[in-house]
């Protein structure tokens with residue numbers, strides 16, 4: 525099953541789909557290990573990881589590469605934050621082609637103008653794209669996708685920009701008509717009243733997505749009372765955790781004059797190796813070297829010379845992993861988990 529099919533399946537099943545924002549392979553893996561259903565390739569997280577403002581300073585390729593690194597690291601779906609699609613309908617066509625081909629399960633595209641500002645930035649009156657332009661971009665995006673399952677969710681910024689419920693509703697309905705697979709309705713109010721009002725009025729049937737950063741009192745327990753809300757994104761908590769934790773560790777090292785107190789508070793290096801797949805890599809390496817030895821041994825004495833048996837002494841390979849003659853062995857994998865197709 526592809527990751528976009530997995531994501532579609534989650535939308536069909538009961539319950540809230542919980543995504544967490546991340547910015548690279550490591551942070552995406554931690555999101556998966558913590559048991560969340562998907563990764564949000566957040567423009568804020570990715571921009572912050574480059575120490576740049578979340579304002580279309582990075583390019584589509586930067587965001588795509590970050591999303592690919594996350595997608596490579598996890599088995600759960602990655603949903604990419606594609607800002608306003610990086611241009612007009614032509615840019616959106618290419619954006620969908622590239623993200624879909626990379627195995628990204630879906631994208632969320634917002635009705636901001638270029639260059640965008642982060643939605644939570646205070647003191648800015650945001651300009652929105654015209655509903656007509658944005659409808660055209662959604663249609664271009666949906667026309668560009670190759671598989672049925674890839675999802676394009678439209679993000680309505682009318683509440684953020686202060687245009688009110690009526691405009692938000694008008695846009696959301698137009699975006700669904702244009703082919704959007706869902707609506708992300710965003711608010712930066714400090715309580716969920718605006719979102720609740722929108723959700724109660726939403727009679728369209730297409731799933732809603734929310735990002736409760738500014739109204740954290742709207743917990744999953746409360747969200748459950750509004751079945752229209754199908755997906756919740758915890759958008760920027762990973763990068764904020766990273767900054768907080770790094771600052772704490774660095775000041776402890778500086779203040780205590782060394783690393784004697786900090787080390788025992790951090791994950792052991794061995795656990796980091798484990799996360800990186802180092803031990804799987806070493807196992808895969810041994811297996812491939814053992815196979816190579818067997819092949820060379822069977823070829824004849826001349827070829828055998830540089831691969832003498834004594835070179836194998838420090839290659840203890842679990843016998844269960846060695847291929848039976850001529851058989852495909854699912855356990856013979858490269859360290860990234862790709863099952864071997866090797867014939868003996």
Ligand code: SPV
Pocket residue numbers: 545566567568569578605642643644735737759760
């Ligand atoms: C992001 O995480 O980049 C988002 C959500 O788009 S927000 O920062 O609230 O705009």
Ligand code: MG
Pocket residue numbers: 566567568578605607
């Ligand atoms: Mg964003």
